[in-house]
Amino acid sequence: MNAKQPTIIYTLTDEAPMLATHAFLPVIRAFADAADISVESTDISVAARILAEFPDYLNEDQRVEDNLAELGRLTQDPDTNIIKLPNISASVPQLLAAIKELQDKGYAIPDFPGNPKTDEEREIRDRYTKCLGSAVNPVLREGNSDRRAPKAVKEYARKHPHSMTEWSPASRTHVAHMREGDFYHGEKSMTVDGDREVRMELKTKGGETKVLKKAVSLNDGDVIDSMFMSAKALDKFYEEQMQDAYDTGVMFSLHVKATMMRVSHPIVFGHAVRTFYKEAFAKHGELFEELGVNVNNGLSDLYSKIESLPASKHDEIVEDLHKCHEHRPELAMVDSARGISNFHSPSDVIVDASMPAMIRAGGKMWGADGRPKDTKAVNPESTFSRIYQEMVNFCKTNGQFDPTTMGTVPNVGLMAQKAEEYGSHDKTFEIEEDSVADIVDNATGEVLLTQNVEKGDIWRLCIVKDAPIQDWVKLAVTRARDSGMPVLFWLDPYRPHENELIGKVRKYLKDHDTDGLDIQIMSQVRAMRYTLERVARGLDTISATGNILRDYLTDLFPILELGTSAKMLSIVPLMAGGGLYETGAGGSAPKHVNQLIEENHLRWDSLGEYLALAVSLEDLGKKTGGKATVLGKALDAATGKLLENSKGPSRKTGELDNRGSHFYLALYWARELADQTDDPELAKHFAPLAEELAKNEDSIISELAAVQGEPVDIGGYYFPDHEATAAVMRPSKTFNDTLESART
Ligand SMILES: NC(=O)C1=CN([C@@H]2O[C@H](COP(=O)(O)OP(=O)(O)OC[C@H]3O[C@@H](n4cnc5c(N)ncnc54)[C@H](OP(=O)(O)O)[C@@H]3O)[C@@H](O)[C@H]2O)C=CC1
Numbered sequence: 001m002n003a004k005q006p007t008i009i010y011t012l013t014d015e016a017p018m019l020a021t022h023a024f025l026p027v028i029r030a031f032a033d034a035a036d037i038s039v040e041s042t043d044i045s046v047a048a049r050i051l052a053e054f055p056d057y058l059n060e061d062q063r064v065e066d067n068l069a070e071l072g073r074l075t076q077d078p079d080t081n082i083i084k085l086p087n088i089s090a091s092v093p094q095l096l097a098a099i100k101e102l103q104d105k106g107y108a109i110p111d112f113p114g115n116p117k118t119d120e121e122r123e124i125r126d127r128y129t130k131c132l133g134s135a136v137n138p139v140l141r142e143g144n145s146d147r148r149a150p151k152a153v154k155e156y157a158r159k160h161p162h163s164m165t166e167w168s169p170a171s172r173t174h175v176a177h178m179r180e181g182d183f184y185h186g187e188k189s190m191t192v193d194g195d196r197e198v199r200m201e202l203k204t205k206g207g208e209t210k211v212l213k214k215a216v217s218l219n220d221g222d223v224i225d226s227m228f229m230s231a232k233a234l235d236k237f238y239e240e241q242m243q244d245a246y247d248t249g250v251m252f253s254l255h256v257k258a259t260m261m262r263v264s265h266p267i268v269f270g271h272a273v274r275t276f277y278k279e280a281f282a283k284h285g286e287l288f289e290e291l292g293v294n295v296n297n298g299l300s301d302l303y304s305k306i307e308s309l310p311a312s313k314h315d316e317i318v319e320d321l322h323k324c325h326e327h328r329p330e331l332a333m334v335d336s337a338r339g340i341s342n343f344h345s346p347s348d349v350i351v352d353a354s355m356p357a358m359i360r361a362g363g364k365m366w367g368a369d370g371r372p373k374d375t376k377a378v379n380p381e382s383t384f385s386r387i388y389q390e391m392v393n394f395c396k397t398n399g400q401f402d403p404t405t406m407g408t409v410p411n412v413g414l415m416a417q418k419a420e421e422y423g424s425h426d427k428t429f430e431i432e433e434d435s436v437a438d439i440v441d442n443a444t445g446e447v448l449l450t451q452n453v454e455k456g457d458i459w460r461l462c463i464v465k466d467a468p469i470q471d472w473v474k475l476a477v478t479r480a481r482d483s484g485m486p487v488l489f490w491l492d493p494y495r496p497h498e499n500e501l502i503g504k505v506r507k508y509l510k511d512h513d514t515d516g517l518d519i520q521i522m523s524q525v526r527a528m529r530y531t532l533e534r535v536a537r538g539l540d541t542i543s544a545t546g547n548i549l550r551d552y553l554t555d556l557f558p559i560l561e562l563g564t565s566a567k568m569l570s571i572v573p574l575m576a577g578g579g580l581y582e583t584g585a586g587g588s589a590p591k592h593v594n595q596l597i598e599e600n601h602l603r604w605d606s607l608g609e610y611l612a613l614a615v616s617l618e619d620l621g622k623k624t625g626g627k628a629t630v631l632g633k634a635l636d637a638a639t640g641k642l643l644e645n646s647k648g649p650s651r652k653t654g655e656l657d658n659r660g661s662h663f664y665l666a667l668y669w670a671r672e673l674a675d676q677t678d679d680p681e682l683a684k685h686f687a688p689l690a691e692e693l694a695k696n697e698d699s700i701i702s703e704l705a706a707v708q709g710e711p712v713d714i715g716g717y718y719f720p721d722h723e724a725t726a727a728v729m730r731p732s733k734t735f736n737d738t739l740e741s742a743r744t
């Protein structure tokens, strides 16, 4: 027995998951108390992370602990058990909005210096940079990723299929990616022999040496890649694609991951905006420079910066921007009613969610007139985007997938210790002048990898450590054994990095008993094709992939199979022995918050949270014995019942929402506990709660329904008032009192 009280750490994040947490945490506590499990919450919202970064600007009573850093430390403790909900990976416009909200609330944090000029501004910017993009997940993900649709969830989707739009064989939708000059083409990779410390440096044409990154420590067996994207090739690619879309009359859409790839993809995004509005930039470029316009943050940045100009100048620029549209293709819209296009903000269209949404919609995105249209889906990086073209081809030939019969594609993802591209942000640079870019051994001066780069190119160093690769192979074998499904390693021998991985996978597979298992290695496009042939026949196939494809595939297949990735089980067995349980595989659904504020209805589905909590309890049970196991088993059964009885939230205001689902979960959970015989003490404890909840079902449901339809105020967006939020999210006095009575 562990001497410490068993503890679950539940993260408080942002937007819809944060709202749901205000309603769900009291339910969890009412159940966990009975098993003497402590449930601690920790705020890692973008607002809390900003405040934690600037204690020196705040009054004593305004300061916030650096909860994320603490969680990062805890990932190394074998007893750790964290439930991690999705959080905002902030783009610059989101960060600015969060800063403004905090300042308006009396937190004297500094403004974000868009174009830092002094050392002080640079220091402030560096501090804010820590809160930008995907700043949370990489800190916590000290393990590889196991994401899948639990059986009950898959069964439910088969019985209650979500809507899918047919594909036409004549669809003109296609994926456009670079065919030269992108990271795929310029990649060099090697496995490091021995422990080393390396630096990243440029040798300019003028003979100067500039060190961009002083020291990166590597261990024996780590795989490193030096790769770059050519700015010239990128601009040429955009120009060709825009012209082609215009000539052929197909819509243009851009799909990047500027949130996760927080250094490289805003730059890739900015090139698209500048190419599209080339003439306007040629004419007003100098003024834009003076105003500090940075379209890497979206067209919204340009519009807000020109607001301060005299009306005539402002109008002239807007007119020049509009003129560009005359010879450019129609742009896919994010919100056609409000005129917000794909170029408005780099965080509005996030590739892992946007491409599956397009495929689910029969290959369509929305045009300015609000109609769904075929699109040229531009995904510049060819390394991964080719999988989408393969799926598009498949749909054109075979028609839309059928959720009632299609197979499932779980994923085992190489993610631990900031694996691959997703850990490269602090080793990614926009090159200032033509140079030779070297990875140099600090001890010996030996150049390990070298590249010729030009001004504007994006150069990065990616690393995947050897221990996570071994752990990944082991996890894939375990999943194959547990599920009886074949495993495909999606690895391309023509890509240097993946060729190194293929060698390692072959080597480490020998460490395991793979007798009777079907384990194959295939390049990505072939792996997609092979998987889809099976999917269409109702057969299941595990994808074992690197970090980016983990992200892409765990939205892609769940969105097609289940309608949303929110219903996925997402486990990160931490390499140090603890467990990180993510909830679903999707984001934080900003649209859902708006619906709550305007109509007091939260359509966020907390199924991901329920699934995560059940496996978290299961793990706690294994480590501490006893009651946690019983709670977990009962929760699993209750979740199954919730699905069976269709008590998930409805999208429509006035019908059952997130809060109503929590009620039914509590009811079923208490009933399961009351009825089980493994732990009579727990059964006795929960019998009265089960009865009370059942007895009060009608009044609780009507109290929950009564509040809907009117706007509510939770006192903020990024930093809402927790009391006001709790009041909004817990409107049924009867439910609240009944839960409270179970704790005493
Ligand atoms: N793990 C993490 O921390 C992640 C965080 N993010 C962050 O989330 C934000 C939004 O990302 P985005 O990609 O637009 O994804 P969203 O969260 O907005 O999801 C896209 C759509 O999927 C549906 N959806 C997602 N989750 C649920 C759920 N639990 N219940 C019901 N429907 C759901 C919603 O559809 P509908 O509106 O039709 O109801 C939603 O609008 C960004 O700030 C991004 O950085 C993104 C991915 C992962």
Ligand SMILES: O=C(O)CCC(=O)C(=O)O
Binding pocket: 089, 133, 134, 135, 137, 138, 259, 260, 352, 550, 551, 554, 585, 586
């Ligand atoms: O951390 C993020 O920004 C996104 C993570 C994500 O999309 C995923 O893990 O699937």
Ligand SMILES: [Mg+2]
Binding pocket: 352, 551, 552, 554, 555, 585, 586
């Ligand atoms: Mg994702």
